[in-house]
Amino acid sequence: MSKNLCPNSKSCPVFAGKGETGDTPLALYRNVFCYRGVNGWGNCKTYIINQKDLKEVNDRKEKLKTIDNPGG
Numbered sequence: 142m143s144k145n146l147c148p149n150s151k152s153c154p155v156f157a158g159k160g161e162t163g164d165t166p167l168a169l170y171r172n173v174f175c176y177r178g179v180n181g182w183g184n185c186k187t188y189i190i191n192q193k194d195l196k197e198v199n200d201r202k203e204k205l206k207t208i209d210n211p212g213g
């Protein structure tokens with residue numbers, strides 16, 4: 142896998158052509174966002190939302206650890 146390819150590409154519906162790219166053809170969308178390294182991914186709404194969701198899940202896991210083991 143190219144280091145410039147978005148790490149979400151295998152599971153991303155937009156990358157698979159099943160998501161919304163507006164008026165932009167899929168090949169162009171991929172070149173602008175998916176194959177551009179972090180500079181491209183960082184401008185992709187799908188990537189940003191995924192990262193935010195991932196952070197929230199990890200934050201919840203940390204909170205649950207604290208609740209399960211309040212003394213540390």
Ligand code: SF4
Nearest residue numbers: 147150153175185188
């Ligand atoms: S850059 Fe965006 S559209 Fe492309 S694979 Fe990553 S999350 Fe999906």
